[in-house]
Amino acid sequence: MKQIYFLIWAAVCxxxxxxxxNAEKGKWLPEEQAALxxxxxxxxxxxxxxxxDEQTNQLIPLYRDYLRDLNKVFxxxxxxxxxxxxxxxxxxxIIIDRLDVNERVIKLQKDYIVKFSKILNPDQTMRIFQxxxxxxxxxxxxxxxxxxxxxxxxxxxxxxxxLIECCA
Numbered sequence: 200m201k202q203i204y205f206l207i208w209a210a211v212c213x214x215x216x217x218x219x220x221n222a223e224k225g226k227w228l229p230e231e232q233a234a235l236x237x238x239x240x241x242x243x244x245x246x247x248x249x250x251x252d253e254q255t256n257q258l259i260p261l262y263r264d265y266l267r268d269l270n271k272v273f274x275x276x277x278x279x280x281x282x283x284x285x286x287x288x289x290x291x292x293i294i295i296d297r298l299d300v301n302e303r304v305i306k307l308q309k310d311y312i313v314k315f316s317k318i319l320n321p322d323q324t325m326r327i328f329q330x331x332x333x334x335x336x337x338x339x340x341x342x343x344x345x346x347x348x349x350x351x352x353x354x355x356x357x358x359x360x361x362l363i364e365c366c367a
Contacts, residue, residue: 236338237266240262240331240334241255241258241259241262243330243333243334244258244262244327244330247326247330247333248319248323248326248327248330249323250319250323254318254319254323257318258315258318258319261311261314261315261318265307265311265314268307268311269307272300272303272304272307273300273304275300275303276296276297276300277292277296278292278293278296278297308328312324315327
C-alpha cells in the first residue's frame with residue numbers, strides 16, 4: 200500500500216516540477232507524467248477493488264476513456280472553478296455553469312457504471328467511484344501539503360534539496 204501512495208506522490212511531484220513543459224504543450228500534464236499518475240491510480244484500483252488480472256486488463260482502457268471524458272467535461276466549463284462574480288448576473292451565470300458541469304458529470308458516471316458493470320462485480324462497481332474520490336483526495340492533500348512546505352521531499356523528510364531537485 201505504501202508503494203501505491205509513493206507512486207501517487209511521485210507523480211504529483213513530477214507535475215509540480217515541470218510547469219514550463221506544461222505551458223509549452225498547452226496541456227495540463229505532459230504525457231509521461233499523466234501516464235505515471237494513471238499507472239499509480241490503476242495500481243490503487245487493483246488493490247482496493249481486489250481486481251483479477253483479467254479484470255484489470257479489461258478495465259484499463261475503459262477507465263482511461265472515463266478519465267478522458269471526465270476531463271473533457273471539466274475543461275468545457277465557461278468559467279474557471281475559482282471564478283468570482285462582481286454582479287448578481289455574473290454570479291447566476293457561474294452557478295448555472297457549475298450546475299451544468301455537475302449534471303454532465305453525473306450523466307457520464309451513470310453511463311460508465313453500465314460499462315464498468317460488464318467487467319466488475321456489483322460490489323466493485325459500487326466502489327470504483329469511492330476509490331476514485333479517495334485517490335483525488337490524496338492527490339489534493341499532498342498538493343496542499345507541498346504548498347505549505349515547498350522544500351518537502353517525498354523520498355526523505357529531512358532532505359535539504361528543493362522539491363524540483365529532489366524529484367528530478
